[in-house]
Amino acid sequence: xxxxxxxxxxxxxxxxxxxxxxxxxxxxxxxxxxxxxxxxxxxxxxxxxxxxxxxxxxxxxxxxxxxxxxxxxxxxxxxxxxxxxxxxxxxxxxxxxxxxxxxxxxxxxxxxxxxxxxxxxxxxxxxxxxxxxxxxxxxxxxxxxxxxxxxxxxxxxxxxxxxxxxxxxxxxxxxxxxxxxxxxxxxxxxxxxxxxxxxxxxxxxxxxxxxxxxxxxxxxxxxxxxxxxxxxxxxxxxxxxxxxxxxxxxxxxxxxxxxxxx
Amino acid sequence: xxxxxxxxxxxxxxxxxxxxxxxxxxxxxxxxxxxxxxxxxxxxxxxxxxxxxxxxxxxxxxxxxxxxxxxxxxxxxxxxxxxxxxxxxxxxxxxxxxxxxxxxxxxxxxxxxxxxxxxxxxxxxxxxxxxxxxxxxxxxxxxxxxxxxxxxxxxxxxxxxxxxxxxxxxxxxxxxxxxxxxxxxxxxxxxxxxxxxxxxxxxxxxxxxxxxxxxxxxxxxxxxxxxxxxxxxxxxxxxxxxxxxxxxxxxxxxxxxxxxxxxxxxxxxxxxxxxxxxxxxxxxxxxxxxxxxxxxxxxxxxxxxxxxxxxxxxxxx
Ligand SMILES: Cc1cc2nc3c(=O)[nH]c(=O)nc-3n(C[C@H](O)[C@H](O)[C@H](O)COP(=O)(O)OP(=O)(O)OC[C@H]3O[C@@H](n4cnc5c(N)ncnc54)[C@H](O)[C@@H]3O)c2cc1C
Ligand SMILES: Nc1ncnc2c1ncn2[C@@H]1O[C@H](COP(=O)(O)O)[C@@H](O)[C@H]1O
Numbered sequence: 259x260x261x262x263x264x265x266x267x268x269x270x271x272x273x274x275x276x277x278x279x280x281x282x283x284x285x286x287x288x289x290x291x292x293x294x295x296x297x298x299x300x301x302x303x304x305x306x307x308x309x310x311x312x313x314x315x316x317x318x319x320x321x322x323x324x325x326x327x328x329x330x331x332x333x334x335x336x337x338x339x340x341x342x343x344x345x346x347x348x349x350x351x352x353x354x355x356x357x358x359x360x361x362x363x364x365x366x367x368x369x370x371x372x373x374x375x376x377x378x379x380x381x382x383x384x385x386x387x388x389x390x391x392x393x394x395x396x397x398x399x400x401x402x403x404x405x406x407x408x409x410x411x412x413x414x415x416x417x418x419x420x421x422x423x424x425x426x427x428x429x430x431x432x433x434x435x436x437x438x439x440x441x442x443x444x445x446x447x448x449x450x451x452x453x454x455x456x457x458x459x460x461x462x463x464x465x466x467x468x469x470x471x472x473x474x475x476x477x478x479x480x481x482x483x484x485x486x487x488x489x490x491x492x493x494x495x496x497x498x499x500x501x502x503x504x505x506x507x508x509x510x511x512x513x514x515x516x517x518x519x520x
Numbered sequence: 521x522x523x524x525x526x527x528x529x530x531x532x533x534x535x536x537x538x539x540x541x542x543x544x545x546x547x548x549x550x551x552x553x554x555x556x557x558x559x560x561x562x563x564x565x566x567x568x569x570x571x572x573x574x575x576x577x578x579x580x581x582x583x584x585x586x587x588x589x590x591x592x593x594x595x596x597x598x599x600x601x602x603x604x605x606x607x608x609x610x611x612x613x614x615x616x617x618x619x620x621x622x623x624x625x626x627x628x629x630x631x632x633x634x635x636x637x638x639x640x641x642x643x644x645x646x647x648x649x650x651x652x653x654x655x656x657x658x659x660x661x662x663x664x665x666x667x668x669x670x671x672x673x674x675x676x677x678x679x680x681x682x683x684x685x686x687x688x689x690x691x692x693x694x695x696x697x698x699x700x701x702x703x704x705x706x707x708x709x710x711x712x713x714x715x716x717x718x719x720x721x722x723x724x725x726x727x728x729x730x731x732x733x734x735x736x737x738x739x740x741x742x743x744x745x746x747x748x749x750x751x752x753x754x755x756x757x758x759x760x761x762x763x764x765x766x767x768x769x770x771x772x773x774x775x776x777x778x779x780x781x782x783x784x785x786x787x788x789x790x791x792x793x794x795x796x797x798x799x800x801x802x803x804x805x806x807x808x809x810x811x812x813x814x815x816x817x818x819x820x821x822x823x824x825x826x827x828x829x830x831x832x833x834x835x836x837x
Contacts, residue, residue, distance in 0.1 A: 507827025
């Protein structure tokens, strides 16, 4: 059975860049934007699943579609996923989506997913900017699809079943479900490939279907939480630094005693 | 006063310290009802352990569906209670399970959600530390019921014993919440040390240990600390993944965090930089983690730690 796989990818500010808030929202204009690195694992896993069951290249049985909600310039991040080997992409951009929260984001993504008729949706476990780890569970709840999240291993039976190993602080679970499913993958699952030169060239010709809210067929939903204020905290200043010349350990113990940490 | 629901948090079959923290934050808003989701026949024992912190009532729901269908079933039951009781807020522990339960409850009850709060005020305003702890944000849910996940070890808990009334409640889990089936579950291996996210002191080792954690563990034990690890150490198989601190591991915010042989990559900092006091032991004087250390020792951890361990032991007397 050919499989239709979707991967939710988000463009985020580079995690190395200094971030600041302007009027209660993250100032995205002032920093470099990249594909959320945790989503690269999701793209990689989707490609591996497709490749293990007949491929997604020309003439392959399966398709891997990237779905992203973000501003126009999110096309850059989406191209990265396409150059890794995804077939095509849907990018939802609309001025009315600025300042969306996870609930609004998941509503838009769920609508696009429902209309696309996918068998499997794969997400990262977390976006490095919002750091909520909630969008995959929300998509699953909205669609009424099985939730298979925090997967460190995914096994797909193209006849319509997925089994995963879930790893969280609560331990390790073996979970399975029938299509359609929403998966999120942890970063231990694979090593994302680097786009090849051929992949980068091919990606330039791949379709990014850019949609506004009207063409998605959903109304904008305002954020259901409000930021009252955001204040920079005093930067952590480096404290005392000693070089061990035979008594560094004692100095450390003394510091802890002084601070009443013993 | 309006009511507040908290989802009781368990570890090793007993209510965890986090439950008391949730109750303490919740009691600022209203009378606290702790919800206990238990397997059939296990409710009474679990409920009996929910007795620390200002808890007015414990509501027990017993069903084997929680163990079989996981997050979705727990969220389904909690959402039904939320709809029935319309509390002012729902407080849940901010770990993978808690955040996913909160996410689904928010969708099912059409409520706003705030994750990773480090504090919650009487008017349900949540405090969060974002961008790696560099910015403090105050925010509030503006639609529906405030669904807030609270980071373990952040709220100063009132651990006084309470004697809550225990009530049983039944629910039936919807078909949508029974779509993924758990065939086996293995709880994390618990050593004799405190739980990482709950510990007052955490001592972590990185690539600099070269796979030998004995010095790190001995120092941790002298301080009664939990042991953490960088991803370099967990990837190498030197320490279990459940001990990884950082963006894709656990977030910790202890009174004291001691990083040994860890350079301080941004992904590691993301999980520890809100610690109250940070100590760094690294032989490279330019290791970036020194920039945020309250105290740093430039030196070989295999020399520094054993001496520090004896120092601590003798000071404790
Ligand atoms: C998507 C993604 C997610 C990630 N998530 C995490 C995460 O959750 N947590 C995490 O920690 N990392 C994470 N990382 C990895 C992170 O980028 C770093 O690679 C990692 O933290 C490095 O670990 P380290 O500091 O132990 O090793 P290194 O960077 O190699 O540093 C080792 C340090 O040990 C010192 N040293 C060596 N020998 C000694 C000695 N004898 N005595 C004293 N000091 C010594 C060295 O000077 C050096 O500073 C993630 C990376 C990615 C891409
Ligand atoms: N705007 C978005 N567009 C596409 N996917 C998203 C978006 N936001 C979140 N996701 C997906 O949801 C995962 C978890 O994100 P979060 O809940 O924001 O931490 C990410 O790794 C993505 O796979």
